[in-house]
Amino acid sequence: MNNEYLIEVENLKQYFPIKTGFFKTTPLKAVDGVSFKIKPGETLGLVGESGCGKTTVGRSILRLYEPTDGVVKYNGEIITASNMQEYRKHMQMVFQDPYSSLNPRMTVEDIIGEPLDVHKLYENKAQRREKILSLMELVGLNAEHATRYAHEFSGGQRQRIGIARALAVDPKFIVCDEAVSALDVSIQAQVINMFEDLQQKLGVAYLFIAHDLLVVRHISNRIAVMYLGRIVEVGDADDVYEHPQHPYTESLLSAVPIPDPIQAKENKRIVLSGDVPSPMNMPTGCAFRTRCRYATERCATECPSLLDRGNGHEVACFNR
Amino acid sequence: MESNIENMPKKNIFSAQIDVAKFEKATEEEKRQQDVMSESTTFFKDGMKRLMKNPLAVGSMIFLILIVLVILIAPKVVPYSYSQINTVNGVRDKGAKNMKPFEYSELEQKYMAEGGKVFPHIMGTDEQCRDYFIRVVYGTRVSLSIGLVASVMVLIIGLLYGSISGYFGGRVDLVMMRIVDIIYSLPDLLMVILLSVVLGATITPLIEGTSLAKIGTNLIALFIVYALLYWVGMARLVRGQILTIKSNDYVLAARATGAKSGRIIRKHIIPNCISVIFISTALQVPSAIFTESYLSFLGLGVSAPMPSLGSLANYAREGLVSYPYKLIFPAVVIILIVLSFNLLGDGLRDAFDPKLKK
Ligand SMILES: Nc1ncnc2c1ncn2[C@@H]1O[C@H](COP(=O)(O)OP(=O)(O)O)[C@@H](O)[C@H]1O
Ligand SMILES: [Mg+2]
Numbered sequence: 001m002n003n004e005y006l007i008e009v010e011n012l013k014q015y016f017p018i019k020t021g022f023f024k025t026t027p028l029k030a031v032d033g034v035s036f037k038i039k040p041g042e043t044l045g046l047v048g049e050s051g052c053g054k055t056t057v058g059r060s061i062l063r064l065y066e067p068t069d070g071v072v073k074y075n076g077e078i079i080t081a082s083n084m085q086e087y088r089k090h091m092q093m094v095f096q097d098p099y100s101s102l103n104p105r106m107t108v109e110d111i112i113g114e115p116l117d118v119h120k121l122y123e124n125k126a127q128r129r130e131k132i133l134s135l136m137e138l139v140g141l142n143a144e145h146a147t148r149y150a151h152e153f154s155g156g157q158r159q160r161i162g163i164a165r166a167l168a169v170d171p172k173f174i175v176c177d178e179a180v181s182a183l184d185v186s187i188q189a190q191v192i193n194m195f196e197d198l199q200q201k202l203g204v205a206y207l208f209i210a211h212d213l214l215v216v217r218h219i220s221n222r223i224a225v226m227y228l229g230r231i232v233e234v235g236d237a238d239d240v241y242e243h244p245q246h247p248y249t250e251s252l253l254s255a256v257p258i259p260d261p262i263q264a265k266e267n268k269r270i271v272l273s274g275d276v277p278s279p280m281n282m283p284t285g286c287a288f289r290t291r292c293r294y295a296t297e298r299c300a301t302e303c304p305s306l307l308d309r310g311n312g313h314e315v316a317c318f319n320r
Numbered sequence: 321m322e323s324n325i326e327n328m329p330k331k332n333i334f335s336a337q338i339d340v341a342k343f344e345k346a347t348e349e350e351k352r353q354q355d356v357m358s359e360s361t362t363f364f365k366d367g368m369k370r371l372m373k374n375p376l377a378v379g380s381m382i383f384l385i386l387i388v389l390v391i392l393i394a395p396k397v398v399p400y401s402y403s404q405i406n407t408v409n410g411v412r413d414k415g416a417k418n419m420k421p422f423e424y425s426e427l428e429q430k431y432m433a434e435g436g437k438v439f440p441h442i443m444g445t446d447e448q449c450r451d452y453f454i455r456v457v458y459g460t461r462v463s464l465s466i467g468l469v470a471s472v473m474v475l476i477i478g479l480l481y482g483s484i485s486g487y488f489g490g491r492v493d494l495v496m497m498r499i500v501d502i503i504y505s506l507p508d509l510l511m512v513i514l515l516s517v518v519l520g521a522t523i524t525p526l527i528e529g530t531s532l533a534k535i536g537t538n539l540i541a542l543f544i545v546y547a548l549l550y551w552v553g554m555a556r557l558v559r560g561q562i563l564t565i566k567s568n569d570y571v572l573a574a575r576a577t578g579a580k581s582g583r584i585i586r587k588h589i590i591p592n593c594i595s596v597i598f599i600s601t602a603l604q605v606p607s608a609i610f611t612e613s614y615l616s617f618l619g620l621g622v623s624a625p626m627p628s629l630g631s632l633a634n635y636a637r638e639g640l641v642s643y644p645y646k647l648i649f650p651a652v653v654i655i656l657i658v659l660s661f662n663l664l665g666d667g668l669r670d671a672f673d674p675k676l677k678k
Pocket of ligand 1 (some may be wrong): 016279
């Protein structure tokens with residue numbers, strides 16, 4: 001039962017049928033063959049531009065969308081649509097928008113208690129309340145506010161409520177979909193620290209999705225960089241951050257503001273030319289070639305696959 | 321921390337820099353006060369509070385409550401019947417025809433002179449010697465109950481149809497909404513009149529001898545017509561609401577915790593759209609009363625001797641020049657009821673629709 005990896009995603013594909021004519025539908029390849037593995041208690045950061053399919057990866061793993069193709073394993077066992085209900089106790093999600101992710105007609109107590117109700121994780125009302133209060137304490141909420149409605153809280157507090165809800169079933173894996181992107185910078189730091197504390201206390205593994213590399217570097221053990229539905233680079237967080245190999249990662253990193261002005265001057269910003277191609281009309285070969293400085297003819301015909309460059313640092317590029 | 325602040329260079333008087341020394345660290349107590357911004361109220365209390373601040377809505381509510389009290393109590397107090405000719409001391413009073421408000425017939429005057437008590441005809445009498453006030457009261461009763469029953473029917477059909485269409489989406493939704501579009505595009509006045517005539521003829525043999533016969537075929541036809549035509553607006557509203565709510569992350573969160581459709585509908589979708597639906601039902605009532613009134617006015621509404629506000633107005637047309645008050649009484653009641661339902665509905669919407677929340 002005890003596998004090396006908690007979550008294994010193999011060749012995950014998620015195509016959305018989009019109506020393009022009266023009778024015609026064209027698949028939108030939101031996720032096109034993504035594979036990665038996460039060990040227990042580990043954090044994998046997933047970065048990429050907005051629209052590259054990060055959210056879709058997270059939701060397909062949790063079967064909020066039925067994947068078009070691919071396998072997701074929890075502790076070595078394949079998750080299917082029929083046995084998913086059992087795994088919902090082990091895998092949870094924290095959402096990006098702290099406003100639309102909490103039902104405005106429910107009290108904090110009922111929001112956090114919902115997973116407990118669904119899985120009947122208590123014997124009586126007192127036990128339910130006790131569990132809810134301890135969860136609130138765990139995420140730094142004042143237990144006196146259990147009977148309040150979500151709209152009475154600030155963004156950071158609402159996100160804590162969302163985290164408490166995710167923790168209610170005592171999961172081993174949480175997808176954090178841009179969980180701090182909507183928050184003020186000062187509050188982002190608090191919430192990220194809390195995620196780290198919780199990981200130490202409870203041993204949960206995260207798939208930490210963000211578009212900000214700095215945030216991800218801070219919390220992740222490993223980082224995966226996504227571009228148009230595919231992972232183009234994956235490796236240890238420091239490795240990817242300090243020695244990026246894929247041209248796309250390079251440009252992403254050069255866009256990160258550097259606090260030191262002297263160093264910032266030396267660092268040349270690599271500005272990407274052109275727009276992101278539409279996922280409904282992907283370029284042949286390597287999806288990034290239309291914006292790549294190093295693109296050759298080979299890139300137009302063949303699609304590079306992830307190759308290990310040592311130390312588990314994998315890059316999908318012919319030219320680096 | 322404190323020594324840090326003291327070590328800061330003194331602020332130049334002309335500098336726009338903020339003087340750090342002026343800031344104090346918040347105590348734990350103060351931090352906690354910042355935690356919660358607004359006072360805790362439930363959604364319902366909050367809405368009621370705002371509703372009570374709206375004088376038009378409160379006035380309408382009071383008026384409607386008064387109307388309901390009058391139509392419940394008046395038949396017990398007023399000793400006349402809506403369908404029978406007046407009697408004075410057991411004698412049919414043929415002289416009490418078309419009297420003005422508070423006028424007494426000869427027979428009544430004689431009886432009063434003998435020491436008998438006669439209840440005044442507050443709105444006079446009609447050409448069949450019936451007390452007009454009690455007829456208006458019964459007319460209001462009939463019109464109001466038609467309005468309520470029809471609205472509830474529209475609510476039930478529209479709610480079921482709209483929620484199925486909205487919740488399941490996809491092809492089901494597509495087909496169901498095209499049907500709605502077709503019904504929506506029919507000219508409703510024409511359809512109502514045609515259907516009432518046709519249904520009136522087909523229903524009569526069906527209900528003969530049952531308790532439904534008492535209500536009258538026209539009235540049943542009216543309900544059916546109303547239910548057949550007017551639910552589409554409600555269905556569209558419900559579907560739109562459900563689609564909006566369904567796209568919220570909290571529904572996704574509930575699915576991620578493993579909640580089933582039933583629970584999601586019960587706990588997430590219904591509580592978030594119920595107020596909008598009730599408000600539009602309240603706004604449906606005056607429209608149903610109006611439809612009934614004009615159908616009765618055209619002679620397609622309730623069957624005699626049962627009065628409704630519309631049919632009373634219709635009968636009043638004949639003697640319009642001599643007895644204009646016979647038109648004025650039911651017309652004013654219709655206007656006031658419709659107006660107050662509309663004002664109340666608007667007030668409810670302002671108070672409970674979160675999108676308009678200030
Ligand atoms: N339910 C859906 N139906 C159709 N297209 C979708 C759906 N969800 C996402 N997409 C599309 O898939 C692509 C990836 O979206 P998303 O995963 O949200 O990206 P990210 O989270 O990286 O910003 C986008 O082009 C988006 O328009
Ligand atoms: Mg996203």
